[in-house]
Amino acid sequence: MISLNNNVKRKLQFILDNYEALSCKSYKLPCGANIIDMGIEAKGSFEAARLFTEINMADLGTVTYRDYVLEDGHSCLAVEVMTSEPILALRYSQIASYPIGDGMIGSGPGRAVARNKEDYCFDIPDSYRDTEAELVVLGVQGQRVPDDEIAMKIAEECNMSPDNIYLLVHNNTSIVAAVQVAARILEQTLHKIMMQEDQSIEYALEFARGFALVAPVTLDDDEAMGKINDSLLYGGRSQYWVKCKSDEEITRILPKLVTEYSKDYGRSFRELYLEADRTYYKMDLNIHSPARVEIFNMNTGNIFSQGNIREDIISSSFFKNKRKKV
Amino acid sequence: MISLNNNVKRKLQFILDNYEALSCKSYKLPCGANIIDMGIEAKGSFEAARLFTEINMADLGTVTYRDYVLEDGHSCLAVEVMTSEPILALRYSQIASYPIGDGMIGSGPGRAVARNKEDYCFDIPDSYRDTEAELVVLGVQGQRVPDDEIAMKIAEECNMSPDNIYLLVHNNTSIVAAVQVAARILEQTLHKIMMQEDQSIEYALEFARGFALVAPVTLDDDEAMGKINDSLLYGGRSQYWVKCKSDEEITRILPKLVTEYSKDYGRSFRELYLEADRTYYKMDLNIHSPARVEIFNMNTGNIFSQGNIREDIISSSFFKNKRKKV
Amino acid sequence: MISLNNNVKRKLQFILDNYEALSCKSYKLPCGANIIDMGIEAKGSFEAARLFTEINMADLGTVTYRDYVLEDGHSCLAVEVMTSEPILALRYSQIASYPIGDGMIGSGPGRAVARNKEDYCFDIPDSYRDTEAELVVLGVQGQRVPDDEIAMKIAEECNMSPDNIYLLVHNNTSIVAAVQVAARILEQTLHKIMMQEDQSIEYALEFARGFALVAPVTLDDDEAMGKINDSLLYGGRSQYWVKCKSDEEITRILPKLVTEYSKDYGRSFRELYLEADRTYYKMDLNIHSPARVEIFNMNTGNIFSQGNIREDIISSSFFKNKRKKV
Numbered sequence: 001m002i003s004l005n006n007n008v009k010r011k012l013q014f015i016l017d018n019y020e021a022l023s024c025k026s027y028k029l030p031c032g033a034n035i036i037d038m039g040i041e042a043k044g045s046f047e048a049a050r051l052f053t054e055i056n057m058a059d060l061g062t063v064t065y066r067d068y069v070l071e072d073g074h075s076c077l078a079v080e081v082m083t084s085e086p087i088l089a090l091r092y093s094q095i096a097s098y099p100i101g102d103g104m105i106g107s108g109p110g111r112a113v114a115r116n117k118e119d120y121c122f123d124i125p126d127s128y129r130d131t132e133a134e135l136v137v138l139g140v141q142g143q144r145v146p147d148d149e150i151a152m153k154i155a156e157e158c159n160m161s162p163d164n165i166y167l168l169v170h171n172n173t174s175i176v177a178a179v180q181v182a183a184r185i186l187e188q189t190l191h192k193i194m195m196q197e198d199q200s201i202e203y204a205l206e207f208a209r210g211f212a213l214v215a216p217v218t219l220d221d222d223e224a225m226g227k228i229n230d231s232l233l234y235g236g237r238s239q240y241w242v243k244c245k246s247d248e249e250i251t252r253i254l255p256k257l258v259t260e261y262s263k264d265y266g267r268s269f270r271e272l273y274l275e276a277d278r279t280y281y282k283m284d285l286n287i288h289s290p291a292r293v294e295i296f297n298m299n300t301g302n303i304f305s306q307g308n309i310r311e312d313i314i315s316s317s318f319f320k321n322k323r324k325k326v
Numbered sequence: 327m328i329s330l331n332n333n334v335k336r337k338l339q340f341i342l343d344n345y346e347a348l349s350c351k352s353y354k355l356p357c358g359a360n361i362i363d364m365g366i367e368a369k370g371s372f373e374a375a376r377l378f379t380e381i382n383m384a385d386l387g388t389v390t391y392r393d394y395v396l397e398d399g400h401s402c403l404a405v406e407v408m409t410s411e412p413i414l415a416l417r418y419s420q421i422a423s424y425p426i427g428d429g430m431i432g433s434g435p436g437r438a439v440a441r442n443k444e445d446y447c448f449d450i451p452d453s454y455r456d457t458e459a460e461l462v463v464l465g466v467q468g469q470r471v472p473d474d475e476i477a478m479k480i481a482e483e484c485n486m487s488p489d490n491i492y493l494l495v496h497n498n499t500s501i502v503a504a505v506q507v508a509a510r511i512l513e514q515t516l517h518k519i520m521m522q523e524d525q526s527i528e529y530a531l532e533f534a535r536g537f538a539l540v541a542p543v544t545l546d547d548d549e550a551m552g553k554i555n556d557s558l559l560y561g562g563r564s565q566y567w568v569k570c571k572s573d574e575e576i577t578r579i580l581p582k583l584v585t586e587y588s589k590d591y592g593r594s595f596r597e598l599y600l601e602a603d604r605t606y607y608k609m610d611l612n613i614h615s616p617a618r619v620e621i622f623n624m625n626t627g628n629i630f631s632q633g634n635i636r637e638d639i640i641s642s643s644f645f646k647n648k649r650k651k652v
Numbered sequence: 653m654i655s656l657n658n659n660v661k662r663k664l665q666f667i668l669d670n671y672e673a674l675s676c677k678s679y680k681l682p683c684g685a686n687i688i689d690m691g692i693e694a695k696g697s698f699e700a701a702r703l704f705t706e707i708n709m710a711d712l713g714t715v716t717y718r719d720y721v722l723e724d725g726h727s728c729l730a731v732e733v734m735t736s737e738p739i740l741a742l743r744y745s746q747i748a749s750y751p752i753g754d755g756m757i758g759s760g761p762g763r764a765v766a767r768n769k770e771d772y773c774f775d776i777p778d779s780y781r782d783t784e785a786e787l788v789v790l791g792v793q794g795q796r797v798p799d800d801e802i803a804m805k806i807a808e809e810c811n812m813s814p815d816n817i818y819l820l821v822h823n824n825t826s827i828v829a830a831v832q833v834a835a836r837i838l839e840q841t842l843h844k845i846m847m848q849e850d851q852s853i854e855y856a857l858e859f860a861r862g863f864a865l866v867a868p869v870t871l872d873d874d875e876a877m878g879k880i881n882d883s884l885l886y887g888g889r890s891q892y893w894v895k896c897k898s899d900e901e902i903t904r905i906l907p908k909l910v911t912e913y914s915k916d917y918g919r920s921f922r923e924l925y926l927e928a929d930r931t932y933y934k935m936d937l938n939i940h941s942p943a944r945v946e947i948f949n950m951n952t953g954n955i956f957s958q959g960n961i962r963e964d965i966i967s968s969s970f971f972k973n974k975r976k977k978v
Binding site: 328333385386388390392406408409410411532533535537563565567569620622624625626627628629631 | 672673675695696697698699700716717718719725726727729827868869870871872875970971972973974
């Protein structure tokens with residue numbers, strides 16, 4: 001079985017060799033753990049964001065930038081994401097479900113080394129584990145750079161020397177956040193599938209392609225938080241190619257996978273987030289969905305789709321002066 | 327003169343070093359020849375398909391993925407293909423015209439080493455030959471992995487030790503097939519030109535750019551065969567920039583280069599293929615064409631075009647439940 | 653501070669190792685300076701053009717090709733350009749403002765080493781200087797390959813041995829020219845900002861994204877010159893993300909940044925160029941502008957835009973037989 005962490009070595013080394021050109025910082029914590037600052041003290045860059053995201057998918061997926069012209073005439077950055085190993089790249093790597101302490105959540109291939117019981121993605125029989133990892137690589141979105149205490153807890157949970165721990169960090173208002181959250185469009189879809197009572201389709205997922213609009217970097221934290229999530233809720237589309245015996249396995253869950261299934265459909269993430277006292281889990285969980293999902297059955301040749309990208313909502317979310325006055 | 331086979335070493339080595347992350351298999355036949363399974367026993371991947379195609383063009387062309395939204399609202403994978411050396415990349419490499427035995431046809435740079443009389447592309451005076459090749463790299467689309475007998479025949483025709491033969495193999499229902507056939511849009515156009523009585527334009531071809539819609543992977547063999555060919559017939563467009571003394575050299579052959587010139591225009595490949603008892607050469611040869619061709623004359627500054635991409639036919643070809651009921 | 657010239661070493665080495673596959677030539681002048689011919693005696697290629705442009709931006713920006721279908725139904729090559737370090741990549745590298753002699757102008761990272769008083773971009777306090785450069789890399793668009801006299805003047809102005817000077821050369825009618833000029837869309841915008849009385853916005857520029865249509869290679873020199881400039885004037889759009897305290901800093905200069913501000917708006921570059929006796933500086937300087945500029949204020953979340961891409965003008969510029977008969 002492939003080692004997800006060893007698989008990102010090449011791109012990690014590229015970042016370490018070129019951190020300055022990527023507008024990043026690279027240094028060690030006192031305990032020896034390695035910090036790559038891609039958007040806290042450092043500014044980060046489009047290329048840093050792309051590399052972060054591919055590493056966060058265990059380098060089993062690709063991210064491509066694209067210029068997209070909205071109906072309102074403005075250009076918008078977009079990402080296209082592809083993977084042929086959705087379970088490894090997403091469930092066992094990109095999903096952010098490893099609580100590393102101090103309220104921060106880790107994502108990326110390092111999760112498959114850490115023996116942390118709260119990471120529900122590994123809570124199944126015969127779960128993948130990266131037993132050959134020579135290093136541990138985690139993406140961390142937070143307001144601060146993790147300190148020694150956190151790094152040493154990770155090292156312990158991974159049974160790895162801190163010298164071999166690499167933490168790629170950024171905050172909500174960085175370009176890395178704007179890109180890597182939008183590029184979670186495939187992961188967001190898989191996560192929705194995992195939340196269904198009937199998850200049988202998960203093991204039929206073969207190939208995945210996604211598209212999402214990326215918010216321009218905005219310095220206000222609530223605004224940024226709203227925009228990067230609207231990228232998924234109203235600006236993201238995923239397409240899965242699956243091997244299902246019957247189309248019914250698809251059609252019975254598809255309507256529940258998209259944002260329009262939420263009672264709060266149509267309202268901006270920022271508004272709902274503030275109403276929920278900035279607490280993700282107090283929001284209607286159905287809102288954390290992709291705008292549109294398409295599923296193609298490789299067995300029957302049929303395709304099914306639900307939901308739509310809402311450029312009108314994206315325009316008013318991303319550009320404050322395009323919001324309708326009330 | 328450049329060695330087409332030596333030119334693919336870098337990308338070939340990348341595949342050998344990363345075959346597991348590419349969802350491929352890599353092993354040797356008893357005779358020593360190297361098999362890279364990219365879609366028979368192995369699943370293959372989007373990245374494997376891209377690398378296969380670039381290697382098949384002797385790494386003198388590029389393939390880029392793109393998300394394209396069809397008129398019917400569904401997203402469709404597409405490829406963009408570019409080359410600045412169309413004759414070397416296509417005639418002497420990508421065209422599949424080397425019968426390697428057992429009904430299988432080889433493509434790729436290795437053709438320029440093999441002394442096989444049936445490969446008509448080399449049947450001209452002063453034909454390119456790769457006399458400096460240190461290895462032989464061939465792409466093979468077939469239902470089975472070639473065996474020792476085939477590999478040793480290739481080695482003999484190339485006057486090369488089997489240890490230096492690399493066969494990149496996949497079948498019709500793999501992602502590699504779906505991508506690499508669609509990415510033959512430039513080669514399909516060149517091949518049509520070569521079939522004309524007046525082929526003078528061939529030596530005027532300077533730059534080439536193409537676009538083609540890629541079918542989602544479908545497990546039924548006839549369905550897959552139909553879709554990957556419809557990618558070219560109804561979903562592919564090429565643009566050549568040529569140095570012709572007069573525009574008339576272009577306009578007199580252009581109408582014959584596209585699918586709409588065929589008496590069977592508008593019917594799906596699968597239907598015609600089944601009618602022809604699954605025999606490619608029993609079909610109207612004019613059907614094996616690109617949907618649209620554009621030719622720009624670098625001398626006169628004029629552009630000419632013929633044919634059109636037919637998204638309606640692509641929708642009903644790729645997605646069974648979008649077919650009109652009869 | 654990053655060394656812009658050292659930063660391009662990796663891509664420069666790639667060109668030196670693969671010049672034949674890139675349809676380039678590589679050799680030394682008698683004095684020892686290195687010439688990479690990418691479009692004078694050599695033909696050049698799409699990949700050569702992409703690499704030239706990224707090197708010319710000090711490898712702090714990316715260039716991606718894209719297939720774009722014009723309203724007239726013809727496909728057109730386009731480039732997407734991105735940088736997260738606009739001042740370093742553009743002002744101190746890509747802008748062509750170093751007169752190297754014989755009427756030729758140098759661009760690229762080497763400018764930041766040369767002590768040449770005519771290069772106005774460095775004529776400010778605390779200007780960036782590449783003091784760590786181990787080599788000097790310049791892009792040169794000209795009708796001839798620079799000779800020993802020019803190369804030795806550059807070596808002297810850079811206080812560098814000729815052996816460490818690399819000149820990447822091409823002429824107006826090459827594919828490299830068509831691409832790299834179109835890809836100046838961000839630089840053209842920055843240059844316009846620098847020409848304003850109030851340039852305060854320059855230091856607020858954080859991220860930049862651009863799009864421009866690329867002309868097919870045309871052999872007539874005046875035609876080529878017209879087309880590659882129309883790429884910017886009528887076929888190019890830039891989007892800057894800025895940190896301005898007030899939106900007014902943006903809105904007061906935005907209308908002056910685009911082509912439509914020129915009294916000659918709507919007329920083709922070729923026509924105006926010929927009227928001005930082929931002298932760039934005799935033309936209305938306001939015409940040397942991007943077709944459209946969008947500026948997003950990261951502080952306020954507001955976006956502003958001016959001008960539009962004019963596909964009608966591009967069609968008749970790029971394709972002679974699409975010009976309206978008078």
